[in-house]
Amino acid sequence: MEADPAPSSTPPPSSPAPAASPSRHPPGEEGGGAERVEVEEYVDPPSPDCCGGADPDHAPPPSPKGEEPVVSAEEEQAAVAGGEGEALRSFLEEFGDQGDDSLVPSPKLKQINTPDRLAALRFLGGKYNSLLERYKQQVAKCAEECAPRYDGLKKKYADECAERRRLYNELIELRGNIRVFCRCRPLSTAEISNGCSSIVQIDPSHETELQFVPSDKDRKAFKFDHVFGPSDNQETVFAESLPVVRSVMDGFNVCIFAYGQTGTGKTFTMEGIPEDRGVNYRALEELFRLSEERSSSVAYTFAVSILEVYNEKIRDLLDESSEQTGRKLDIKQTADGTQEVAGLIEAPIYTIDGVWEKLKVGAKNRSVGATSANELSSRSHSLVKVTVRSEHLVTGQKWRSHIWLVDLAGSERVNKTEVEGDRLKESQFINKSLSALGDVISALASKNAHIPYRNSKLTHLLQSSLGGDCKTLMFVQISPSSADSGETLCSLNFASRVRAIDHGPARKQADPAETFKLKQMTEKIRHEEKENAKLLESLQLTQLKYASRENVIKTLQEKIREAEQTSKTYQQRVRELENELANEKKAARDTARSTKPPLAPMRQRPPLGRIGNHIPPKAPLRLRLSKAPTIQNKENIPVMLNKGSSGADTSKAVAGKARRVSLTPVIRHIPLQPKRRSSLAVLPTQREQLSIFPDKRSVSRLSHIQMPRRSIATFNSIPATPLAAAAHKQVDGTPEARQLRRIEFSSSKFRSPPALARFNSRNNALSPQQKLRLASGSGNASKICFSVQKRVILGSPAPVKSSLLSGTGIFNPALREKMMAAKIGNAQRVFNTNRRKSVL
Ligand SMILES: Nc1ncnc2c1ncn2[C@@H]1O[C@H](COP(=O)(O)OP(=O)(O)OP(=O)(O)O)[C@@H](O)[C@H]1O
Structure with missing residues (x-):
């Protein structure tokens, strides 16, 4: 192999050529082909950017700093001293300092005599080696x-591929x-030869x-x-089928x-x-x-x-064993809804040659026979x-898909094909x-609820391919012959029905193991989610409870x-009343x-016992007639609402006649709410408390003790009550009685029952001792509050029924005793109406 003797490739001599040394080699022994080849292989530049000096027109780049020279000075001198010729000297001088990237033109090498050529080759x-090392470094860096x-x-490529596949599948689905x-x-x-004509016209x-x-x-x-017309070859037909075939590689069933x-070219x-x-x-x-x-992104x-499917039986065409005939293969439905033939041989294939072998085995084992329509x-x-x-x-994502390639047996007219015996039976099954x-x-075309897939082995096997989520391609094969017009029309009509089926979108098939995992998840x-729903329910219930x-x-x-407002009102009222x-x-x-x-x-003072029936001096009566309607229910306010038979206000007359006797220094009105009747109780002094309540604890809780109602001095009722009015009638009915002067001490607030309130001065007038006792309690006036009602009848008292007076009020001996105990005690309000009633 000769290098191009391009003149430009020979660099101009950088220094005058030294004197040529005599060559020790015979002229005829020029470099052999092998050596030349070696030299030329050395100088072959891999790429322009890696080796700028490949082009001799360009100046060679300087040697990298610190890099070892290709041929050391010692070697060069040794070579020269060793007797190399002038040509070598000239060669080394010319190329030795041109850097590592310079090219050595072959003609120059040829000029070197044989003995010196070895040194030149060593140099080269x-x-x-140096260049190779540099190239390697540059490649690694690159x-x-x-x-x-x-x-x-x-990554971009992978994305583009995925996008292409997606768009492609979309296109198929649209179609x-x-x-x-x-x-x-x-x-x-x-x-x-039979003179049949074509009845099919196809416009290209x-x-x-x-x-x-x-x-x-x-x-x-x-x-x-x-x-596809008669002129379309296999390649054209397959080219149109390619998109569907490729789908299987993207995980779709096809x-x-x-x-x-029969005889229309299905098997063809x-x-x-x-x-x-x-x-x-x-x-x-x-595939x-x-x-x-x-292969770089997906492993298949x-x-x-x-x-x-022969005579409604499934036969494994890859099973060449003699047991094949006795083995029964059945269709089973898998967990993912597809149909599988249990026990079917699934032969792994690694090359297309392996596929062809298998297909040949299958074709060889297939049941064929000669008919009049097809040999x-x-x-x-x-x-x-x-x-x-x-x-x-x-991504590690796995999926499993399959492609069914089905060559159906031909529909045929039994009488036309003139079959009999086994052929006839086969034809019937077909x-x-x-x-x-x-x-x-x-059924699929008319969207029936029930699709009769199980009526035959063929439809059962193709169940998921016909009505499932796979991509289906049907070739309807027709004969152009006028003799087959009937069958052709049937086939075309059938194909049209198939095309009308509204198939759902195909679904990418996942690997069953992956599907199992997904199912578990x-x-x-x-x-x-159920647990969450329960928790949510309970939370809502709790929220409802909380809200309620x-x-x-x-x-x-x-x-x-x-209640606070009411209490405030009461307190205010109490303060007012206290004032x-x-x-x-x-x-x-x-x-x-x-x-x-x-x-x-x-x-x-003389003792009360010696005072006798002392009538206290007259005290001016405080008639509060103007306030009577409003404070009617208050104690100690004489209310005179009885009217005489003459129609005049008897109360005025009576008021005029009545004389108020102050038994106590303080007469306290206790206006309280009608429902909350209260009374004042006389509480004993501390000394008396001890005598009355031997229990210390009782004493300490004295404020809680409710005194018996008998300790409250109650003398009269309000004459306005019907019963009281009746009693008055008895007294006031006579003219004498009308002249009687009455002094009534009545509590408008705490009315005593009329039957208990009436008494006359003869029977019921306070004894001086009692008065004294009551008066002596004035020291506790601020604490004692009596509810006093008394009627003092002046003059000759009318006889009063003893039943009205007996055993009640201050004239009851038992009550008197209690009052004695209470006369100097503290006052206590008792708000219990029932208790009051019981006392009365
Ligand atoms: N497109 C075609 N171009 C050329 N020859 C064809 C074509 N189609 C079918 N043939 C020929 O027609 C003959 C019958 O074809 P083929 O056996 O494939 O029909 P078939 O439909 O499979 O019949 P059967 O249902 O009986 O099996 C074959 O000899 C085949 O070579």
Whole structure:
């Protein structure tokens, strides 16, 4: 091999050439071919950017700093001193200092004599090694720099591929997941010789339309996804089928089947002939090609099964053992809803040659027989199943899909094909199963609730391919012969029905193991969702309870507020009443002071027992008639509402006559609410408390003791009550009685029952001792509050029924005793009405 003797490749001499040394080699011994080859291989530059000096026109880059020279000075000197010739010296001088990237033109090397050529070659060898090392470093550096960009591009490519697949599947789905291609074979020589004409017209410009013209008058157009005419070859047919075939590599289930009358080319389309292979082989070839193409991102494995449905029995065509005949294969439904033949051989395939071998085995074992219509007529439905298992190398996602390649047995007219015996039986089974297929297609097309898949083995096997979530491609094979017009029309009508089926979108098939995992996860999620729902329910219940309790609390708070308000009102009222009482007390004290001489000191007073029936001096009556209606219910306010028979206000007259006797220094009015009757009780002094309540605890809780009502001095009732009025009537009914002067001390607030309130002065006048006792309690006036009502009848008292007076009020001996105990005690209000009643 000669290097180009380009003049430009020879650099100009950088220094005058030294004197040529005599050559020790004979002139005839020039470099051999092998050596030349070596030299030329050394200088071959890998890339312009790595070796700028590859082009001799360009200046060679300087040697890197610190880099070892290609040939050391010692070596060079040794070479020269060793007797190399002038040519070598000149060569070394010329190229030795040109850096590592310079090229050595062959002619120069040729000029070196043989003995010196070795040294020159050694020099070049060293230079080559150095260059190689540099190239390696640069390549490594380049790879390092490009790695991120490479990864980015790789990812982009993967994304683009995924997008392409997605769009592609979308396109297929838009076109319909059941696609129907029509293929019309050419007229056979026999048909031509029989004078048959073509009744099918196909316009190449309308590749989806076909005209069926059985006669001049009849013409019917059929539309399919694609129509192939007699001139279309296997390659063209498969090219249109490619998209569907490729779907299986993306995880979709696919079914391609050929249907048609016997002898129309079903087997030709699916299996083909050795020199012109059909869809089965081409499809598998494409699968392997795609597997190779995607090997960097997805790992694919393939397995193939071949079976036939012969006389409604399933036969494994890959099982060549003698036991095959006795083995019964059944269709089972898997967990993911697809149909599987249990016990079917699934042969793994690794190369397309392996596929072809398997297909040949299957074709060899298939039941064929000669009929009048076809020499090698298929007497069974042949099904090739290719299972594709995929695993994405980046995401780890796995899926499993399959493609069914089905060559159906031909529908045939029994009388036309003139079959008998076994052929007749086969024909009947074939027609029966094709009829079942027609029923399934009709049911699917009319969207029936029930699809009779199980009426035949064929439809049962293809259940998920016909009505499931896979992509289906049907080839309807027709004969152009006018002799087959009837069968052709039937086939075209059937294909049209298939095309009308509204198939749902295909679903990507996951690997069963993955599906199981997903199912478990789904189950877990469902369970957790249930738990969550329960918790949510309980939370809502708790919230409701909380809300209702809040309402109750609000209501209670409202009530408390109202109670506080009421309490405040009561307190205010009590304060007012206390003020009023204090004023009245003061007024009464003033009145007593002004009308009554001051009492002598206790020591100077005679004992009460010797006073006898002392009538206290007259005290001016405090008539509060103007206030009577409003303070009617108050104690110690004389209310005179009785009217005389004359119609005049008797109360005025009586008031005029009545004389108020102040038994105590303080007369206290206790205006309280009508319902909450209260009274004042006389509480004993501490000394008396001890005598009355021997229990210390009782003493300490004295404020809680409710004194018996008998300790309250009650003298009269309000005359306005009906019973009191009756009593008055008895007294006031007589003229004498009318002249009686009455002094009534009545409590408008705490009315005593009239039956207990009436008494006359003769029977009921206080004894001086009693008065003294009462008076002596004035020291506790501020604490004692009596509810006193008394009527003092002046003059001759009318007889009063003893029943009205007996055993009640201050005249009851027992009560008197109590009052004695209470006379100097503290006052206590008793608000219990019942207790008061019981006392009275
Ligand atoms: N498109 C075609 N081009 C050329 N020859 C064809 C074509 N289609 C079919 N043939 C030929 O027609 C003959 C019958 O074909 P084939 O056996 O495939 O029919 P078939 O439908 O499978 O019949 P059967 O249902 O009886 O099995 C074959 O010899 C085949 O080579």
